[in-house]
Amino acid sequence: MSPVNANVTALPLPPAADWQAQARAARISTAALLAELGLEPTDFAAGVIDDPDFPISAPPHYRSLIRRGDPADPLLLQVLALGQEALPQPGRLTDPLEEVDYRAAPGVLRKYRSRALLIASGACAIHCRYCFRRHTDYGAAMLTRSGEAEALALIAGDAAIEEVILSGGDPLSLSDARLAGLVAAIAAIPHVTTLRLHSRTLMAIPDRVTPALVQLLSNTRLNVVLVTHSNHEREISADVAAALGQLRAAGVTLLNQSVLLRHVNDAATTIAAHCRRLFAAGVLPYYLHLTDPVEGTAHFDVDEARARTIEAELRGLLPGYLVPRIVREVPGEAAKTPLWALPI
Ligand code: SF4
Structure with a gap:
């Protein structure tokens, strides 16, 4: 080297x-x-x-x-x-979370009873090498304009769905006009109370927070939650912090989820610095995901023993409200599984 x-x-x-x-x-x-x-x-x-x-x-x-x-x-x-x-990676999968089994309508994943997830876009500003959807066939999985009526009808027909999640890909890769149309259609469903967007775009293009985006997220009757996807303190640049500040001022609840990644953020001090930086930007740390067994991503894995050590150290470094929940998504489980509940 x-x-x-x-x-x-x-x-x-x-x-x-x-x-x-x-x-x-x-x-x-x-x-x-x-x-x-x-x-x-x-x-x-x-x-x-x-x-x-x-x-x-x-x-x-x-x-x-x-x-x-x-x-x-x-x-x-x-x-x-x-x-x-x-390199050969035995045991790694192209759909580790078996998402294809949860497709309830075109572009809709229904993993949890009170929530419906829309694969709103197949595009991402940034291609994360650890991505669990890197092998997804978005042509088959994504919400299309032709499938939109069926997707919205599914949500409208099930009063148990309180929250609609816009995911992808990255929903902020959609134009403001397309997003506005989707948000209006979701807001027209009376039993939906909350709109959640999952996005990594802001870490890569803070200019994505346009006046039109701020306006559409602040004008809807829905409670709006934006879960940013950031993995390291240095991703929260001054420009990113300013963009987040605009969203916060517009009444958007800001949370962050990270992935625990070898050689990226697999040290308690690194994660603690990231959490403090997020909080300074008005964002609360939410989940810290263990990696999924995705083909081509094994070099990012952090084993559960190491994750337990990091979790214990984090509790000593941060106030409880800043400690992200370390979780693993297990296909078929009714919710994310916390690290403490995984078998040792
Ligand atoms: S932004 Fe999200 S969906 Fe897109 S490549 Fe990164 S992790 Fe995957």
Whole structure:
């Protein structure tokens, strides 16, 4: 491995552009990303790859937060396609949560009785190498305009559904106009009280918080919860914090979920710093997920024994309200399974 460049400098951001232009600028080849960061393929033990099925996607803002010359940078490791992804990984799955079994209507997953999840988009601003949906066939799974009436009818026909979750992909990859239409249609269903969006886009394109987005989330009768997906303190840049502040001022409840990732955030001090940074930005830590057995992602796994140690240390470092719940999603279970309830 070549020595890490001690003179770390931030990459210059391109001129201010609209968020959709930034999303289009996210696609970058492995070679171009390494060149941008002053790195070589030989800096990585198992090399790097180009995966046409799940190419690198990292918007300019996110890339500007990566330390130049540092092959171990925790932000880089979340977006760079390492050679480990292509190594044989026995026992790993393409649909580890068996989501195909929970499709209740076009674009609708029904895992839990009081909630319905819409796969609102198959697109993401950022391609997270650990993603549990990286092998999802969004052509079959995603909510389409033609399937929308059936999806909404399913929700309208079941009074047990109190909360609709917009997921993906990333729902904030949709245009404001498309989102506004969906939110209005959901708000027209009387028994739905809460709209939840899960998004990682804000960590990569804080400009996604447009005035139109703020307006549509603040004007709906629904309680709005935005669960940001962030894994490291350095993802909460000043621009990201400002964007989150706009949402908070608009009355949106902000929570964060992370994934416990080897070499990214698998230390209690790292997670504690992240939680403090989230709280300073008005976001409460919510879940810290153990990885799912996804094909191509084994190098991110943190075993449960290590997770238990981290959890104990976190309790000593943070007030209880800032300690995220470490959980595993087990297919068929009625809720996420907390780490303490998993068999040792
Ligand atoms: S933003 Fe979410 S759905 Fe998209 S690649 Fe990352 S983890 Fe997967």
